[in-house]
Amino acid sequence: MSRPWMREERVGLAAGRILDAAGEVFAERGVGATEMSHIAQAAGCSRATLYRYFENRHALQVAYMHRQTHRVVEGVARRLQHLTDPRERLAEAIRSALAAVRESPVLASWFTAADGARTAGLVEASAVLQGLCAAFLGDPDDPAVRERARWLLRIIVSLLANPGRDAADERMMIERFVLPVLLDGPETAPPRPEAPAGAGRMRRSLA
Template sequence: MNRPWLREERTGLAAERILDAAGGVFAERGVEATEMSHIARAAGCSRATLYRYFESRQALQVAYMHRQTHRVVDDVARRLQHLTDPRERLVEAVQAALAAVRENPVLAPWFTGADSAHTAGLADASPVLQSLCAAFLGDPEDSDTQERARWLLRVILSLLSTPGRDPGDERQMVERFVVPVLLAPVGRTTRDDHGCAPPV
């Protein structure tokens, strides 16, 4: 039975409630195992109605991922308000993003088991996620910043899919191998004449 909120004049609200329902199904079944029929049933609408708002299963998955990522970014931004040092901000941003995803029972399953590779593929191809990373690093329209943003996104996805031994181990990796590259001046190599990375 169709619910009254699934009306054209309330498209935005309808899409949000569908995504709310989808989140529960993703957490229960896994991302790849969730079919549109499962989401339609949870949302209380027909599959035909569901396809009015999301043209495909992947489109719905991407929309859900984008919505949740915006929420994580907003949460991370609040945590970093008091930090001014660029190095400290970058390290804490990565740590906070990892924690926000891992502590969320709806998001965490996206990065476990068989779903982790699928999620990484969706995220890596997302201009929205890359743009969010670029905005954190500097001018999102700058090509160098965009390149760094793609790398930062891959680092975060990698740590979510294959965690370090503990948060301290991950922090050390970010401080030693990520910060020097992402915060290096444009055009400056991150290695000395002997091929070694500069000290952190």
């Protein structure tokens, strides 16, 4: 017999049970294909009860994403304890975050071809995720730091949705193209290739 929902359960515990059930359904059906009715059935509660904790499907998705991100960040922080060099710390943080998501069937389900765009939109709109990244990069109240945090989130989502050829390829991209911008500023990033001589005249002739 299922446990009662509205008697002795505290709000946080009940919400956690719902999110646990949601994770199982996300992994089975995919994020976009999961309806509130599926989650209610998996959690052993009615849809009415589900809506007492989460006003709609979007709110539940965001809550799940935030909870899992906090867990990933805690795991990454433990792996960085022995590192002091800023470049090593940031590179390892990115690689560890990527590995944590890929090793979890539930989290990996958010970055499939069907759900990657949805996930990217949720990440882009999340002040919580941006704040976590900004706090790692520096002063989260600094607008420049927050801009770099937004870019870091985009890079992580991009690599999760479209991985590099292999670990060495991703390491190269992180070290050559990501670290210089995040740690030193865009002026130290690899320069853009110069246009061939006469390219400007060609563009004008085609205008």
